[in-house]
Amino acid sequence: MTELLAKYFSGNISDADKQKVLDWRNESQQNAEEFFEYASVWNLPGFEKKSELNGSQVILDDILLNTEARETSIAPPQGFSLTPYLKYAAVFVLAVLGTYLVYNQMGASGQVEVVTGPAETKNITLADGSKVYLNESSILVYDNNEVGERREVFLTGKAFFEVERDENRPFIVKTKESEVKVLGTSFLVHSNQQQQQTEVVVETGKVALLALNKEAQVEQVELVPGDVGKVKLSDQRVVKSKNADANYLSWKTRHLKFEKDNLQYVFDILEKTYFIDIEVVGTNINDCKLSAIYDRKPIQSIMEIVSQTFDLEIQTVGDNKFRLSGSGCTSK
Numbered sequence: 550m551t552e553l554l555a556k557y558f559s560g561n562i563s564d565a566d567k568q569k570v571l572d573w574r575n576e577s578q579q580n581a582e583e584f585f586e587y588a589s590v591w592n593l594p595g596f597e598k599k600s601e602l603n604g605s606q607v608i609l610d611d612i613l614l615n616t617e618a619r620e621t622s623i624a625p626p627q628g629f630s631l632t633p634y635l636k637y638a639a640v641f642v643l644a645v646l647g648t649y650l651v652y653n654q655m656g657a658s659g660q661v662e663v664v665t666g667p668a669e670t671k672n673i674t675l676a677d678g679s680k681v682y683l684n685e686s687s688i689l690v691y692d693n694n695e696v697g698e699r700r701e702v703f704l705t706g707k708a709f710f711e712v713e714r715d716e717n718r719p720f721i722v723k724t725k726e727s728e729v730k731v732l733g734t735s736f737l738v739h740s741n742q743q744q745q746q747t748e749v750v751v752e753t754g755k756v757a758l759l760a761l762n763k764e765a766q767v768e769q770v771e772l773v774p775g776d777v778g779k780v781k782l783s784d785q786r787v788v789k790s791k792n793a794d795a796n797y798l799s800w801k802t803r804h805l806k807f808e809k810d811n812l813q814y815v816f817d818i819l820e821k822t823y824f825i826d827i828e829v830v831g832t833n834i835n836d837c838k839l840s841a842i843y844d845r846k847p848i849q850s851i852m853e854i855v856s857q858t859f860d861l862e863i864q865t866v867g868d869n870k871f872r873l874s875g876s877g878c879t880s881k
Contacts, residue, residue, distance in 0.1 A: 571660075663689045665706070668824035668869075670800070675700075678713040679720065682801050685824065707739040709752075709801050727780040727787075730757040736772075737797060745782035750792050751775065760785045796822070803845040809838045815855070823848040826870040833877030834861065 550573055553562070557570045665671050665687050673681040676693050677700055683689050687706020701721045712720045714733025722729040724740035724747040734754025740747045749758050751772045758778040760768040770787040772778045779788045795806045799822040807815055813835035816827040825848060829835060837859045843851050852871050856863040861875035 661691055661693045675702075677715065677718075677720075680711040682709040682711075684708060684800055704738055704740050705742060707737070707800075709735070709737045709798060711735045726782045726785070727761055728759040730759065731755070747780045749778045750797055751777075752798075758787050760787050803843075805841075805843045805851075807839045807841050809840050811835055812837045812839060812855070812859075815839050819848065819851065824869065827852075828866075828870065828872040830872060830874035831861075831877045833879060834859070834873060834875060835877070837878035 550570075553566055553570050553573075557567060562570070663671055663673055663683060665683050665685050667685055669685050671683045673683060673689065675681065675691060679700070681689060681702070684707035687704070687708060689702060689704055689706075689708060691702040698718060699721055700715070700718050701723060703723045705724070710720075710722065710731075712731050712733050712735070716732060720731050720733070722738050724738065725742075726740070726745065726747045727749075729736070729738055729747075729749055731754065734756060735752040736754075736756050737750040737752070738747065739749075749756060749772060751774050753774055756772040756778075758770050758772055758780065760780045768786050770778055770789050772789065775792055777790050777792045779790075780786070781788075795808075796818045799805050799818060803822065805818060805822065807818075812829075816829065816835075819825065820827055839855065839858070841854070849865075852863055852873075855861070856873060856875075859875065859878065861873045861877075864872040864874075866872055
């Protein structure tokens with residue numbers, strides 16, 4: 550099964566073998582936990598995918614090495630029995646458990662999982678016509694045949710939703726920390742497993758954000774366009790604020806806006822938008838302030854404009870890395 554799982558997540562699998570994987574996953578809780586652990590580890594930044602499989606033990610060894618290298622101090626839920634290698638990746642076990650519980654609630658009929666790797670995005674159209682734009686290193690689980698009173702999906706990672714309005718069937722996005730309930734609107738959901746937090750940013754319409762607290766009353770806050778709602782697993786309450794990040798959707802739209810922003814922030818946004826690395830050689834470069842608007846410009850063009858604006862030398866290293874050097878600017 551290990552080799553089939555590797556083929557499944559690499560996309561190099563036949564329809565018959567894919568069904569074998571899904572049938573195996575649905576057989577037991579242990580299988581479901583292992584399946585989603587593979588999904589989480591497969592999406593780790595820097596994890597080396599293998600297009601040619603050299604045996605199941607090689608794939609398993611790679612997963613063990615990657616999970617061991619990312620050991621954290623986060624404790625798994627009380628009473629949760631860890632498999633031998635899951636104990637090295639507790640942060641991912643939490644994601645696995647949450648996904649499995651929602652999976653059980655949704656049922657196996659018509660279920661679809663969409664998984665994205667590093668620097669990969671996917672666009673999904675659901676059965677009701679709603680659209681999901683899934684960012685890198687994320688997992689979306691949904692029932693493609695769902696015809697019940699509620700439309701439900703489960704998210705680990707980041708996605709932007711454009712939901713078709715249906716007064717009689719609310720649309721629910723479930724994460725480990727929260728539920729997002731709407732009738733028809735557009736919004737961003739970021740279920741961050743490392744920070745144990747869900748963040749919701751509303752683009753249009755109204756969104757009800759619920760903090761799921763089993764020991765107290767469920768807290769619900771209504772969000773409107775421009776609002777940000779955050780729910781942390783540690784305190785299970787909704788914190789509401791105004792969105793101050795003009796570039797929160799740049800990974801989807803490739804529209805960027807900077808107003809006297811220092812280059813450290815600019816480079817961080819460019820890295821997340823274009824899935825690149827930017828190396829800065831020079832102590833004062835990050836102090837430079839940039840005001841500019843870029844609408845779907847190629848990253849090479851943007852980097853050249855930035856380098857010319859601040860008299861920097863630019864080097865291209867491979868396909869996705871840039872190195873900038875120069876005297877930079879003096880911070881005031």
